[in-house]
Amino acid sequence: MLSNTNVIKLLGLMLVVAAVNILVLSPGFLGVQIGASALSTATGITLLVASAWILINGIYQFLFKKPVVIPVKEIRTHEEYVERLSQYRETKGIEEEISIGxxxxxxxxxxxxxxxxxxxxxxxxxxxxxxxxxxxxxxxxxxxxxxxxxxxxxxxxxxxxxxxxxxxxxxxxxxxxxxxxxxxxxxxxxxxxxxxxxxxxxxxxxxxxxxxxxxxxxxxxxxxxxxxxxxxxxxxxxxxxxxxxx
The missing domain is CATH 1.20.81 (Receptor-associated Protein)
Incomplete structure (x- = not known):
């Protein structure tokens, strides 16, 4: 089941990438243009390639990568308990119990x-x-x-x-x-x-x-x-x- 939290994280990542591209490539801001000069072209292409890599990696991490599941008996820290219990936050019928926990x-x-x-x-x-x-x-x-x-x-x-x-x-x-x-x-x-x-x-x-x-x-x-x-x-x-x- 697709986690709403991961979808929100992915949308946030996409917004950040889009904002950076607008800031760098828009004439109203830094105005880097591909083809204007060797440095400008290299900067623009590098930004686009990096943006594509970040988005592809983000899509994989947030939508397709299976989380590493630590056996319950090996959970030790507060953060690990919170992370594991949070995985059941949207399980129908026990939402209230998970929220209370x-x-x-x-x-x-x-x-x-x-x-x-x-x-x-x-x-x-x-x-x-x-x-x-x-x-x-x-x-x-x-x-x-x-x-x-x-x-x-x-x-x-x-x-x-x-x-x-x-x-x-x-x-x-x-x-x-x-x-x-x-x-x-x-x-x-x-x-x-x-x-x-x-x-x-x-x-x-x-x-x-x-x-x-x-x-x-x-x-x-x-x-x-x-x-x-x-x-x-x-x-x-x-x-x-x-x-x-x-």
């Missing part, structure tokens, strides 16, 4: 940045208190992206065409029982994705609460950190996930 990742990046800014303002990086708060924040971030990874695993086996048939009841020739089973499978897909998004929203809320608690602290000893309500909630969430992974 992308928005949550953007918020997580901002929360993480703000969190460590506040930590550096309140504690020295060599302090045990800083290490304890930072460790929990990084563990929670890993948990957050594990949920995104779960969504990507679901999407890798998600059949958009089949889902459309299920939603619009286009399963002619199938028994009612089999149609219901197929519908349940795709409902389970959606439920799993929504659960992952709900878990991530909970993580973001708990991080906000922890950030508020840290900002409100006058003084805290390292041994008191574990007693903070938000730290206990996040720690329980992390341990619960590790238990299920074991």
């Amino acid at each position: 992308l928005e949550q990742m953007e918020r997580m990046q901002k929360r993480k940045s703000t969190f460590f800014q506040v930590l550096k303002q309140r504690f020295n990086e060599s302090e045990l208190s800083f290490s304890k708060f930072a460790s929990v924040a990084l563990d929670v971030e890993n948990l957050f992206y594990q949920n995104i990874r779960n969504i990507l695993n679901i999407l890798s086996v998600f059949d958009e065409t089949e889902f459309d048939r299920v939603v619009n009841r286009k399963m002619s020739g199938l028994s009612i029982e089999l149609s219901q089973k197929k519908a349940k499978v795709y409902n389970d897909y959606l439920t799993s994705m929504k659960n992952a998004l709900t878990n991530n929203e909970e993580i973001l809320v708990k991080l906000d609460r922890l950030l508020l608690e840290i900002s409100s602290l006058d003084n805290v000893e390292p041994e008191d950190i574990e007693q903070l309500a938000c730290m206990q909630e996040l720690d329980a969430l992390i341990k619960q996930t590790k238990y299920y992974k074991a």
